[in-house]
Amino acid sequence: MESAVSLLTVLVPVLYALTAANSILTFVTRGRGYRKGSLPLLGVTVGFHALLLGLKAGLTARCPIATLLEAVGMMGFALGAVFFVLELRRGSRPTGILILPLAFVLVTIATIFGREPVEVTAALKNPWFSIHSASAVIAVAALAISCVHGIFYLLLYRQIKTHRHGRLFRHLPPLTVLSRMTLLAAVIGWALLLLTILAGYTWAIESGRLADLHGDPLFLVTTAAWLLYTIGLGTRYLVGWRGRFTVYLSVCGFAFLIASLVAATLIWPAMHSVR
Amino acid sequence: MSLVAVGVDHRTAPVDLREALVFDEDRARRFLLGESEALTERLLLSTCNRTELFVVHRRKERDPVPALLELLKRACGVDLSTDTGVARVMRGEDAVRHLFRVACGIESMVLGETQILGQVKDAAELASHCGTAGPLLQRALEAAVRVARKARSETTIGEGAVSVASVAVDVARKMFDDLPQRHALVVGAGETGRLVAQHLKTSGIGTLTVANRTLGRARDVADEVGGDPAGLCGVPPALRDADIVVCSTSAEEPILTYAEMKAAMKARKGRMMLTIDIAVPRDIEEEVGRLEGVFHHDIDALGAIMDRNLANRQKAVPRVEEMVEHAVASFQRWERGLEVVPAIKALRERFDELRREELDRNLKRVPEGARQQAERLTESLLNRILHGPMSRLHRAADEPGRGKDLVAALRELFDIEENKDE
Incomplete structure (x- = not known):
């Protein structure tokens, strides 16, 4: 092996x-x-x-x-x-x-x-921790991909709207494809972000760290980002809003998630550490 | 052998003459299969802007141009020999270059148009089917298709739409990946509206409605393109379903207002819409372009896009010409290589004949096994002896004139007589 x-x-x-x-x-x-x-x-x-x-x-x-x-x-x-x-x-x-x-x-x-x-340490070998961290990483990757497609969507949207057909116009796929990719990646990210929160919560209960979790900035930020995505996806699927609004939400959601994660990690480095 | 081309195009002949020289497939087939004295290899390229005949001329034969002009006269009743400057005649390298340039679209009326490559391929297929495309023509056509594909994939010669209808489809394709599921509304059933409707339909649009002030005219165009007719009163409700709206009426006042479009977009829940206004005075209020999800293009916007695309194609011409020159040089190398092939074959046959003679003379009473061994040995020896000279002869063919000199020397030194018809 x-x-x-x-x-x-x-x-x-x-x-x-x-x-x-x-x-x-x-x-x-x-x-x-x-x-x-x-x-x-x-x-x-x-x-x-x-x-x-x-x-x-x-x-x-x-x-x-x-x-x-x-x-x-x-x-x-x-x-x-x-x-x-x-x-x-x-x-x-x-x-x-x-x-x-x-x-x-x-x-x-x-x-x-x-x-x-x-x-x-033994704590890191816990299956709930594995699920928590793996789903967190994949969720961030999916949301990053959603964000990238969202940015491409906005650039192409602008080029068509202003009649300036540049290199991106020639190279990028149609707006409908970019919109679908943005949405699908956001759905994957949203589902995995939920799994991340639930698995992290379960692991905290199992390892007796529930009290730490309530003041944990990463936990709060992730939950807030998940709620933001829930609103964005809700407006798309329940209200039926389309176009740039949902794309903006995807791009802003990812920007918020990354900025908050970085800030939380830098300001409270010890809060989410696992020993 | 060399290629000769005779024909007319949009630069040399007026439209009435070009019209008389247009060949449809049946006529072209009859023309290719028709009687001709020496023109066994021929290709006919006939489009709305050019009719050109390519033939292979063998050096010892008479000049094929008078015969070609006579053939065209018999087929179309147009005597090009009397009208100087109308028929273009190109020979050898120039004819090859012309074929390549035509295939690349740089000789076309609309620079870089893509249809011509398909037309060259069709002409090649027809000549092949009629048995009039020999090795030289086939090779030239293959090279033409290859360089045209390369030009299209590596340069911007065929990029960007350069007509109103194709810009509309181009933009629609950048908005929707599923045109067969989309609905188009063409308002105005005049000539422009009809052309746009036709182009949309051939581009694979799913459903199409043609709206016009007079319903009868709308019905005529709708029947022609396979769409549904509607009166102008049917336009506002149709906006809810239409993904592409093209207006080309002669109305004095806008027929699509900002308020109507705003209401339609609300009902569509933000689903995107492409609006194209080709009319002057304009049919769609300019403010419509401010609406979220509406991609509005008026005639000036379309003109600017077409100009930019055409300039972009123009920029690619030097690079395409470079590719063509490279392909012509490569074709000529191959053509010169053909000159030494009969000599190489004759030389090999001559040596093999000598080898067999010697084997027969010396190994009459030798057992079969030993004879086979001697066969293999002499064959291998012969291959090794000839390998160097043959390779050098092939390489010499690349240099103009040198191949011929070496072939002459071989002929004299080894007393060989090659069959040039092969």
């Missing part, structure tokens, strides 16, 4: 490099040949990465997300996996140019600097 892990540790960044290069070529050349191979290549890359994570979990008897570098690697995987899911539902390959190179960078950083095995 260890030799398989060693092999995949080398192979996976190489595959991400290929998907990143492919996404750049797809965007720049709009070549059909590149497009044809991009989805299977991304599928294989994500599949091998999932296998690597599974093997690592088997070897260490925990979810490989307990350290910062493991979380970085998981974020790379999450970006690739969520984009793959969106692609399967008739997505927009040109927009991979901002997502897949980032996934490659994150996976490469995690691979280069995270080779040494790390011992973690």
Whole structure:
């Protein structure tokens, strides 16, 4: 099993490099040949990465997300996996140019600097913690993808509205596709954010840390962001609002989430730490 | 062998002459299969803006141009030989270059238009079907299609719409990925409205309503394009479902007001709408463009888009010409290579003949196994001896004149006689 892990540790960044290069070529050349191979290549890359994570979990008897570098690697995987899911539902390959190179960078950083095995405390081996942290990382990745598509939507919207058909007009998919991708990624992120909150809450109860949780800024910020997304998605699905409003909510929701997470981590670094 | 092209296009011939020279598929087929003295390899490219004949001319044969002009005269009743300057005649490299330029769209009336490549392919298919496309023509056509595809994928020569109808479809495609599920409303059933409706339909729009002041005219156009007719009173309710609205009436006052559009957008719950106003005076109030989800384009906006797209295509011309020159040079290298092929074949056959003679003379009483071994040995020896000279001969063919000199030397040194018809 260890030799398989060693092999995949080398192979996976190489595959991400290929998907990143492919996404750049797809965007720049709009070549059909590149497009044809991009989805299977991304599928294989994500599949091998999932296998690597599974093997690592088997070897260490925990979810490989307990350290910062493991979380970085998981974020790379999450970006690739969520984009793959969106692609399967008739997505927009040109927009991979901002997502897949980032996934490659994150996976490469995690691979280069995270080779040494790390011992973690028993608390971090708890399955609820694993669910909590894994779903948090994937949720952030999904919301980031939603935000990227939302920004592309707004740029293309502006170009069509002002009759200035620039490079983006030629390269980007139609507004309806961008809108769908924004929405779908937001739904995935919203559901996983809810799972993150619930799993974190359950883990806090199990480990007797419920009192800490109530004053935890990260918990509050995440809950607020989840509520913001709930309003945005609610207006879309229940009220039927479409167009730029829901896209703005997605972009603002992600900006709020990231800004608050960074601020909360910097101001109260000890509040969400796990020992 | 060399390519010769004779024909007329929008630059050399007026429209009435071009009209007389247009060939539909049946006529083109009859023309290609018709009797002709020496013109066995021929291709006919006939579009609304050009009719051109490409033939392969063998050096020892007579000049094919008079025969080609005669053929055209017989087929269309137009004598191009008397009207100097109308028919363009191109030979050899110029004919090849012209074919490549045509396929790339840089000889077209609308620079970079995409239809021409399909028309070149159709012409090639027809010539192939009629058995009039030989190796040289086929190779030239393949190269033309290749360079045209390269030009379209690597430059902006075919990018951006340059007509009102295609700009409308272009913008619609950037808004909606599912045109077959979308509904278009064309207000005005004049010539412009009819053309736009036709273009929308051929671009795959799902359903189409043609509205006009006189319902009979709306019905005529709707029947022609496969849409539904409506009177002008049917326009406001149709706005609720229409994703694309094109107006081209001659009305003095706007027929779509800001208030009507605002109400329609409210009913649509923000679903996007593309509005195109081709009319002068305008049919749609300008303020409509301020509404959320409405992408409004009047005639000036469309004109500006078309100008920018055309300028963008114009910028790509030098790069496309570079590609064409590269393809012409490559084709010529291949053509020169053809000159040495018969000599290479004859030389090989000559040496093989000598080898067999010697084997037969010396190995008459040798057992079969040993003979086979000797066969293999001499064959391998021959391959090794000839490999170097053959490769050099191929390379020499790249340099104009050098291939011919070497072939002449070979002929004299080894007493070979090649079959040039192969």
